[in-house]
Amino acid sequence: MTPVAALSVTPTAIDGLLVVALDVRADNRGWFKENWQRRKMVDLGVPDFGPVQNNVSFNTAAGATRGIHAEPWDKFVSLARGRIFGAWVDLRPGPGFGTCVTLELGPETAVFVPRGVGNAFQTLEDETAYSYLVNDHWSLAAKDSYTFVNLADETLAIAWPIPLAQAELSDADRAHPRLADVVPMPAAKTLVVGAGGQLGQALSAAWPHATAVTRAELDLADPASVAAFDFAPYGVVVNAAAYTAVDAAETPEGRKDAWAANVTGVAALVGAAREHRCTLVHVSSDYVFDGTQAEHTEDEPFSPLGVYGQTKAAGDALVATLPAHYILRTSWVIGAGKNFVATMASLADRGISPGVVDDQYGRLTFTSDIARAVDHLLTSGAPYGTYNVSGAGEVMSWADIATAVFVARGRSATDVTPVSTATYGEGKTLAPRPQHSALALAKLEATGFVPGLATDQLKAYLETVSP
Structure with a gap:
């Protein structure tokens, strides 16, 4: 030798x-080698x-x-x-x-x-x-x-x-x-958790080959449900499940439910991904920030205002402990089912003229774009880490978006009355919201992903919303 x-x-x-090629040290007595040295070998490119x-x-x-x-x-x-x-x-x-x-x-x-x-x-x-x-x-x-x-x-x-x-x-x-x-060995499967939600439905449509499970099949809020689930066949797990009732999260029961799903459940999912060597894709929120910055970058420190944001920040921190992870931070999500745009379209179609907040700012994020971003990160070999994803284009207020919906439905722009957050919240029990929710997209764009214009996607989405 x-x-x-x-x-x-x-x-x-x-x-x-x-x-x-291993570093073998030999002398008159024989030889010695470091047969597996994680730090050195990983630095040289061994997974x-x-x-x-x-x-x-x-x-x-x-x-x-x-x-x-x-x-x-x-x-x-x-x-x-x-x-x-x-x-x-x-x-x-x-x-x-x-x-x-x-x-x-x-x-x-x-x-x-x-x-x-x-x-x-x-x-x-x-x-x-x-x-x-x-x-x-x-x-x-x-x-x-x-x-x-x-x-x-x-x-x-x-x-x-x-x-x-x-x-x-x-x-x-x-x-x-x-x-x-020979039948080729298939790649490890992809699991979508939270298939019944807006994003889960979009991912299921984009990935017909994936296993998509609803809360009835895998409930992150129930530790026994996570413990009983077999993660062995999966190489990628996408967590599209979350407790998202922002206002209810401020109540005693809601606080417990939010922590159970968004933190305890995510911790169990991280443990399963670590054990089975899965890449974990986790969807986060602009609510991890207090909204004082006009636009949020991925490395901005957490500063959540309410319970929902606190639980999402804690979940992000847990997911980040995995070597193979993608955290996709989103804002103002729109997809199939109940959401702000669908609600505004319904009000417009029924002849109702609402007051809508005009001092909270951001960009819409359509679930089809999130699904496209997830697929891009997984298939392009993009570095693991946190990425902002939202629609591109100008920053708008909720009132601006509502007005665009009303005009698209044939109503007058003046049928939407702009109101302040303080005025809108009078007599209501509401969780605090970030004033600024716009997300910087440069990091995601640097991987080769091109976000769709939020205004173009809004027009296309409204064509799918029946009067």
Whole structure:
């Protein structure tokens, strides 16, 4: 074995398959290596994949051959003794399907194998021992989700150092299908929590392939419901559920309900995402700010005015502890169901002339745009973190928006009476609202996302609202 001077990571022809040259220190007594060093390896590009199990395989004689198996987890493979010839085949759907990489390994080399990439090993020396870290616990049930391809597949044409006719193989490995007959390992599933809400409905429409669950199926306010739910099949969890009754949250019962759903429930969701290595997408609110800034950036410190905003801020802080997370901060959300625009359209259609607050400012955010932003962040490889998302264009008051709705419905602009927040709140029990809710969009736009103009989306939305 030739000692390696420094740790390094090299990509291969298979996306995500990485070869790691290990720093092996040798002397007259033998050698020592850091077989897995999270900080150094992650800094060099190995995913922070969170291993939970270490397996060791020992082969008595050269020629023992295993594979080709693709498993539903990531693994980090290295040798403690001997040498092997390794072959990896991409068995994930997409343009890389069938790509093959081969390499000879000794104790000085390790390989990071992503989920869905098949691996096979042939021992080249007697008494070879290799180990591998995996980021899920093995079970008989998990083996049902393996994908296999035959070691002797003609299209792969793997040049095994010891011909397979002379190698030691299991009957199962000999019987695996040829590449042409392999069904690619599907990607981990996407889960949408809160499918009954405005955003949940938009996400369900945009992602017919996703599993969308309502509160009846997964209730974040009920710890037992979260504990009983099986998150194992999912690679992405989108939390579109929340307690959003801003005024009711100021009552004794409402306060408890808001904290149960927006904080305790989110904490349980974060725990599940951490355990199952899910990317968690969480939808937040401008209510985490006091509204004193005319436009809010993602790094503005929390300053919530009321209970709802306090619970959303606490939920954001919990989600941010996950390495793989996106927090989408929104404002003035409009989608299917009950909302401000639908209410104003109904008032206009019924001949009612309302007073509407004119000293709170922001931009409408349509659920179709939020769904589009979520999809963009997940598919573009954008850095994890917090992103503002709303409609683009001019900042408007609630009264401005109501007036636009009335005019679109054939009513006069003067049928909407602008009133102050103080006047509107006389005789009512209302939670405090941010005066300024507009969100800066530069960070999201820098990822390549183009928000729709709020005014254009408002016109299109009103066409879907029946008189």
